[in-house]
Amino acid sequence: MNLVFTLVFLISIIFLCFISPDTVLSAMLTGGEKALTLSLQVVTVYAVWLGVFEIMDRSGLSQKIAKWLKPFIRFLFGDVSKEANEYMTLNISANLLGMSGGTTPMGIKSVLALENDKNSYYAIVMFFVINATSVQLIPSSILALRTSMGSINPSDIILPTILATLLSTIIGILLVKIFVRKK
Numbered sequence: 001m002n003l004v005f006t007l008v009f010l011i012s013i014i015f016l017c018f019i020s021p022d023t024v025l026s027a028m029l030t031g032g033e034k035a036l037t038l039s040l041q042v043v044t045v046y047a048v049w050l051g052v053f054e055i056m057d058r059s060g061l062s063q064k065i066a067k068w069l070k071p072f073i074r075f076l077f078g079d080v081s082k083e084a085n086e087y088m089t090l091n092i093s094a095n096l097l098g099m100s101g102g103t104t105p106m107g108i109k110s111v112l113a114l115e116n117d118k119n120s121y122y123a124i125v126m127f128f129v130i131n132a133t134s135v136q137l138i139p140s141s142i143l144a145l146r147t148s149m150g151s152i153n154p155s156d157i158i159l160p161t162i163l164a165t166l167l168s169t170i171i172g173i174l175l176v177k178i179f180v181r182k183k
Contacts, residue, residue: 038148045144049097053090053106065089076130076173077114077123084113088127095134107131125180129172135165 016024056062066073066082066089073085080088087110094103107127114123139161146154 038145041144041148042141045140049094049140053094057090062086062090065093077126078117080117080123081113084110084117084123087113091127092130092134095131096137097140103131103134122176122180126173126176129176130169133165133168133172135169136161 013024016027053062056065063086066086069089069092070085073080073088077084077088087106091103091106091110094106110127111124114120114127117123139157142157142161143154146157
């Protein structure tokens with residue numbers, strides 16, 4: 001895949017050199033500047049939310065939330081270990097806040113904890129589907145992108161995002177419940 005992107009990039013630069021040679025360097029510099037600005041803004045959003053989750057973990061709040069959500073987790077995944085329950089709760093919470101990239105460490109820890117459970121295949125499939133569809137109440141990544149690009153009203157996507165992700169998650173859960181059997 002890297003080869004494909006490299007070829008597209010090189011071919012584009014070659015064509016741009018022939019079509020408009022004076023814009024090649026300025027386009028590359030402007031693109032690099034925009035990419036750096038965007039990266040810093042997204043990293044800032046992730047740093048804030050990951051800090052919040054670290055505070056929740058150290059204060060014991062994540063364990064309380066995991067205990068409160070245990071019936072919901074049991075309905076979706078079956079009986080899972082306390083460790084898997086806690087990591088899955090943190091992962092789902094992060095997805096609700098729209099931290100798509102920030103959920104990866106908790107997702108990996110969840111799957112590692114799930115591998116030791118009785119019904120691990122079903123639970124891992126359900127967990128994957130919920131992560132792929134992930135209901136987002138606050139799509140912070142998209143809001144950060146829209147803000148950095150100068151959107152007049154970056155929050156106008158919140159309701160459509162909630163509706164679309166809720167529908168996709170419900171359909172995904174129903175399909176897993178229908179087609180994947182617990183052992």
